Structure formats: structure tokens, C-alpha cells
Amino acid sequence: MSRQTVRSADPKKVSSELFTLTYGSLVAQMLKDYESDEEVNKQLDRMGYNIGLRLIEDFLARTNVGRCYDFRDTAEKLQMAFKMYLGISPSITNWSPAGDEFSLILESNPLTEFVELPESHANLKYSNIIPGVIRGALEMVQTEVVACFVHDQLKGDSTSELRVKFVRRLEDAIPAGED
């Protein structure tokens, strides 16, 4: 689309540092407010979900991609979305034999650029907003998934691994003419 070429030099694009710092202060504030890491994980996931519900329309409006008819297609489009919104291209690996589960390997995660996780927050899933966004966005295109981080660079792993598992198609919600 013509819009895409304009966007690469989009003056509205902000530095990823501003985004990273804003996210960092959000998480720090939530840790103060909620006292338990699990509760913060849950809230981050919920926020991500609400963002995903809206972000999907932006993605569809800008990219002109059609409906996915298999999960490999979905994986590729997720990769595309990572490029668009976070400027990174995670690799897709570890397909389950049934083809209903895959991993996104994030070599670098813009959210965690400046973060050192203190030992007192060992259970915190710092980037838990991302799986939430994926879940929300895919729900709007009638695909229910479970997404979570299984490896995290902040916890000493060499890369971050985001596991996405297909649960079911939301048949009732599929719009007319597409079922």
C-alpha cells in the first residue's frame, strides 16, 4: 500500500527509547501498587489484551492482509506485526507436530533494553503485555490462542521465547460470508 512507504519516514514515529522508558515506569508503578508479581503479570496481560482488541484494526487497515486459513499463515503475520510495531523480526521455530503450536524467538526485546530484574521480583514476567496483545488481536479475527513467555533473557536465558498455542476457532463470531 502507498501508505506503507510514507510511514517509513513517518514523523509521528517516536523513538523506541521513549516507549521503553514509559513501559518501564508503568511496570515499576504497578509493582508498587500491587505488591505481588503474579497480580502484576495478570494486569499486564489484561492491558495487553485490551490493546490487542484495538490494534488489530490498525494492522488490518494498514497492511491489507486477508484472513488466515492456517496457523502458519498466522505465525507469519504475527512476525510482520512485530516488525511494524516493535521494529524487530522474531524467528518462528519449534513447531509442534500437529502444527498448532509454535515459538517466536526474540533475539532482542525493545521492552527490556535497559532492564535488570531484581531478585525480589523473580516471578515477574516483565514483558507480559506482549502475549496479551497477541491474544486480544487474534481473538478479534476469531482465533483463540494461549500465549506466554517460556524463556526470558531477563531470567538468564540466552533468548526470549514466546510460545503461542492455537486453542480453537471462534465459529460463532466469524462474520457472514467468511465461514
Add this chain to the structure above:
Amino acid sequence: MPVYSVYIVSKSGGLIFHSDFPSLPRVEVEKTFSYPLDMTLSYQNVLKRVVVVFGQRDGVCVGHAVMAVNGVAVTGRLLEDGRDVEAVVADEANYPLSIRFGRPRLTTNERIVLASTFHSFYAIASQLSPEPKSSGIEVLEAGAFRLHCYQTVTGIKFIVLADARQASLEPLLRRLFELYADYALKNPFYSLEMPIRCELFDTNLQAAVEQMERTGISNV
């Protein structure tokens, strides 16, 4: 290539946005009559309007509703001052009488009903299709206008009523989708599935339509 109206229907079939443009023809004729009135007026229950049923002339057509009598507006079958329209017209003492006829604008309620009816038609059309995986109605042609519909993967329908000579409106429909994603969904105070009351969305929509009318469809 005028655009008459824009409608947005949510995935559950609710009307969440509608807008008319100045290019929508506004038919109104005011005429002064002397007794006896040489046309037949009748109150129609469905329209809740007093309508011309026979005897059209001088631009007043069958189907036009009485909008005002001697400058006093009409609602339903009564004038604003409480008198019955048909009684006023029948009384010789009231003549000469100036009556304004026109085609009344749809009320918001009527639009909501029409939008959800279209939502069902769209689904019926896709079921009637002889081929699997057919979309629903994309274009609906009528004598005086053409309806263009675009349904997104998420199920939202963008509907544009335009001039019958307008062949394709795909770029404008795509642009509407972008505007919706930008100015409705990115507004944190807009709740999903609810009517869009965002001024920014309105102004940008106006601008997109005006630009299209000025420079042609390819430049939206």
C-alpha cells in the same frame, strides 16, 4: 461523483456511525394553492406522515410528504399549533394556503433499523451464493444511487451511498477503515461496539470525502 452518505455497522449489526453529506439531494417544493386543492393527500401510518398519493404537478410528486403549512411545521398528522393537517386543507376558509412538500430525512431510529436489516441481507446473500466462500453484498445498484459495502476481517461493515455512475469506491472504503482504526479505536475513551462520537473522526472523514470529490477516487 458525489458521495451521499456513510454508514458503519458493527459486527453485531448495530449502527455505530452515520453521516450525510451536503451532496445528498434535498427535495423541497413550496407552493401556494387556492381552493379546492387539486391533489389527494392521505395520512400514512407506516411513514407517520401526510403524503401526496395522487395528482402530482409542478415538481410535487406522489410520495412527497407535507413538511409545513403556511410556514408552520408538521409532525405526524398535526401542525405544530395542534391543528390536524387534513382538516386544515379541507377547510375553504384557510385558503390561499402555502404548503411545503419534501422528502423527509430518515430519523436515527429508522437508520438503525435499516442498518441491521442490511446486516441480515448481507448474511443471506452469502448463504444464497452458489459458490462456497462468497462474500455478501458488495455493491447494490438502484436507479438513483449505488451502495458500496466493505466488510473487514473483523466483521465491521463500511457502507457508502454514492452516485449511480460511481463504478468503484474501494479506495475510499479502505480509507474509511484506516480512519476508523486511527481516530475511533486509538481514542482511549471510545468503547468498542459503541456509537462513534469523535470529532476528529468526523473532520477527517469529511476531508477524505471532499478530497475524493475534488480530485477523483484514486487520490483518497
